[in-house]
Amino acid sequence: MDRQDRDGLPAYERIKAEIRTRIREGEWGPGDPIPGESELAASFGVSRLTAHRALRELAREGVIERRRRRGSRVAVRTGRDIVLEIPRIERLVAELGAVYELRLLARRTLVPPAEIRARLELAAGERALHLLLLHLADRRPFQLEDRWINLLAVPAAADADFTAIAPGSWLLEHVPWSEAEHVIAAENADPATAAALGIRPGEAVLVIERRTRNRNRVVTWARFRHPGASYRLATAFAPRS
Amino acid sequence: MDRQDRDGLPAYERIKAEIRTRIREGEWGPGDPIPGESELAASFGVSRLTAHRALRELAREGVIERRRRRGSRVAVRTGRDIVLEIPRIERLVAELGAVYELRLLARRTLVPPAEIRARLELAAGERALHLLLLHLADRRPFQLEDRWINLLAVPAAADADFTAIAPGSWLLEHVPWSEAEHVIAAENADPATAAALGIRPGEAVLVIERRTRNRNRVVTWARFRHPGASYRLATAFAPRS
């Protein structure tokens, strides 16, 4: 049953909350042992499995560390995980309360330069689709997108209308599953980038690169450039899970 | 028991792997229904709870979506979560194979300017500890750290020796639990930053800001600046959990 005995929360959530509270309030510090499954089960009046679930989830979230025989203890955090959500560009602009527009600046199918070919893990001489797009928010340049699409992985992209839908959105809808690698960097705007984004050459630009895979093939590689003065990635920290 | 029947994996992991495979290979596309708990339990010869665990974890990882009565289906991903791990600066430098050094450039306890006061959520007139540090990798400037510490939240910081240990590491060891907010941005180096980092004024700088909380109080707010040319944040995508 959805046990909502006391706080409208399932028993394992109540146990998790209780442990979190004791850690947050300093009663249990990093490295300190905390009660084991059996003890928790007894003190909360639940089965061991329920206590186990609470501890298992806390461990997955990085709050505690568990070892057989050794027991459970408060995790000693040596680093921090930042979870950044990067939504579709259309939603991002909409959430800023701005009107979104898309301009396709260039579209060509060609044999990519060596550097891009390596990123796409393409055979020599293989052609790929190159797109250059400008995303606008309230008619002002918001993001410059430089994208290569592996037509072997996504042949349908050759016929897609990227003046109507951003490639990122189109791909999300047409590629069933994907993993991605990201790089975030700061660069000085080169003259072409500056012209496209309507900023001065040399101005700081926030660069996000994304490489997406599907079935061990690189689907696409894209570089997004934002004017540094008007765009930042912000995150509320979320524990691992 | 740790059922390692076929692949050395627990049953719920085998079920998860099977579902992931079918999604990855396109057999089940975004939005498609997948077998329910009972059906999976029967076909894998496990109890419903084991099948439930597999589906629950996949849902938490964002792979599938579950709704009562409606059943389970492949998640329609509308965005991407990037998980960035930001390790301690000492470890980061060590992983680059470089020798780490720390230089404390300035240390003062003072009433912060209004902007900082707001970030620390401090009462007017309240003093805070301000630190300016330079982190070096192989004797070259790697990161400029501009940090404010709320002495009401961490009184012991007043006596800490930040010439020996980086404040980030010291805080991790002395503040039992924390949540954090992050901002990532690109800026042009101002003259002071350029001088400290040994770069030209105007060069792109990758800025990471972090605000850490404990018990609803802001513990510290810090701004880290890296020369854009020599530092990038990279991430392998990890599904949510």
Place this chain on the structure above:
DNA sequence: TAGTGGTCTAGACCACTGG
């Protein structure tokens, strides 16, 4: 209102590991 997911129990056996 039927069917799916959500939670829970009591009992069980196994695996790992610190003393």
Place this chain on the structure above:
DNA sequence: CAGTGGTCTAGACCACTAC
């Protein structure tokens, strides 16, 4: 080798919601 965590089952009741 004892104790802790890891997994599993069979059965149960409840909650939500699409039909």
